[in-house]
Amino acid sequence: MWTKKRVKAAVLFHALSDETRLDLLDRLKRGEQCVCELTEALQTGQSRLSFHLRVLKDAGLIHDRPEGRWMYYSLNREGLENLEDFIDELKRAIGCSGPSKQCE
Amino acid sequence: MWTKKRVKAAVLFHALSDETRLDLLDRLKRGEQCVCELTEALQTGQSRLSFHLRVLKDAGLIHDRPEGRWMYYSLNREGLENLEDFIDELKRAIGCSGPSKQCE
DNA sequence: ATGATACATCAATAATTATTGATCAATCAA
DNA sequence: TTGATTGATCAATAATTATTGATGTATCAT
Numbered sequence: 001m002w003t004k005k006r007v008k009a010a011v012l013f014h015a016l017s018d019e020t021r022l023d024l025l026d027r028l029k030r031g032e033q034c035v036c037e038l039t040e041a042l043q044t045g046q047s048r049l050s051f052h053l054r055v056l057k058d059a060g061l062i063h064d065r066p067e068g069r070w071m072y073y074s075l076n077r078e079g080l081e082n083l084e085d086f087i088d089e090l091k092r093a094i095g096c097s098g099p100s101k102q103c104e
Numbered sequence: 105m106w107t108k109k110r111v112k113a114a115v116l117f118h119a120l121s122d123e124t125r126l127d128l129l130d131r132l133k134r135g136e137q138c139v140c141e142l143t144e145a146l147q148t149g150q151s152r153l154s155f156h157l158r159v160l161k162d163a164g165l166i167h168d169r170p171e172g173r174w175m176y177y178s179l180n181r182e183g184l185e186n187l188e189d190f191i192d193e194l195k196r197a198i199g200c201s202g203p204s205k206q207c208e
Numbered sequence: 209a210t211g212a213t214a215c216a217t218c219a220a221t222a223a224t225t226a227t228t229g230a231t232c233a234a235t236c237a238a
Numbered sequence: 239t240t241g242a243t244t245g246a247t248c249a250a251t252a253a254t255t256a257t258t259g260a261t262g263t264a265t266c267a268t
Contacts, residue, residue: 006126017118018226022110025194035245048227050246055225069235069244080194087191090129090184122256139215152257154216159255173214173265 001089009086012079015059020044021052025075028062032074105193113190116183119163124148125156129179132166136178 001009015021020042027033027041035053039046053073056062060079065072105113119125124146131137131145139157143150157177160166164183169176 001126001130003123006123006130009126010121010123013117014121014225017114017121019107019110019114020226022105022113026105026110029194036243039245045228046245047229047247051226054246066245071245075194084191084195087188090133090179091188118255124256140213143214149258150215151217151259155256158216170215170264175215 008082012059012061012083012086015055015061016083018052018055020048021056024049024052024056024073025061028073028075032065032072034070034072036070038073112186116163116165116187116190119159119165120187122156122159124152125160128153128156128160128177129165132177132179136169136176138174138176140174142177 063076167180
C-alpha cells in the first residue's frame, strides 16, 4: 500500500472512528434523512451533527442532496466500496502472517 | 448497531485511522517482525512505534510474542475478522440506502 | 559483574479533533 | 415584507492523540 492510498485509507477510517458518526451511518442505512431528522433522532445539537456529517462527506462515505431548506444525507455507495477494497487487502494478508509465517 | 458494538468498532477504526499504523500493518503482512526491524524500516523513533503498536494491539489487530529481548509483532486474525464483520454490515446497507430509497 | 541492546512506559509538549454557542445565508410561510 | 426554520460555518474552548526525550527493566554477550 503506497503513501497516497494510505492517506485516503486513514481519512476513511478516521471518519469511521467516532461513535456519533457510526450512529449517523446507522440511521442512514434506513434511507436518506435531513439534518433535522437526525438531530431529533440523536438528540443533540445541530452544529455538532453538521460537523460530523461533513467529516463523513469529506471521506466520501455519504452524499448530500439539497431540497428547499433541507439537506438530505444518504450513504454513498462509492465511499463504502473504497472501504471494502482496503479491507480486502488486509484480509488477503491474514492467511500468511501469523507468528512465524512468511508470505511471498 | 447497538452502543457496545459501536464502541468497539470506533476503537478498531481509530486504530486504522493513522498512516503510521497502516504502514506498520503493511509491514506485518509479510510476517511477524520485531520492533527493531520496524523501527529500521520506518526510519523513526522506537518509543513512537511502541506507542502505535500498542494502539494496534489494544484494538486487537496485532499480536505480540516476546522472545529473549525482542518483541515480535504479527497480524491478529481475530481482530481483522472483527473488522470484516463491521464492514459487511455497512456493505449490506449499501443496496437500500441511496437517495430516495428505503429499507425494511 | 559490566556494558550493550530491545523495548515499554512516563512526563512534557505539540498537534489534532470535538463541542458549544453564536452568526449568517437561504428558503419558505403568512 | 416579516418572521420563522434549516443548516452551514466560525471562533473559542475543551478534550483527545501524537511526538519526543528520558528513564527503567529485562535479556544477553563479554
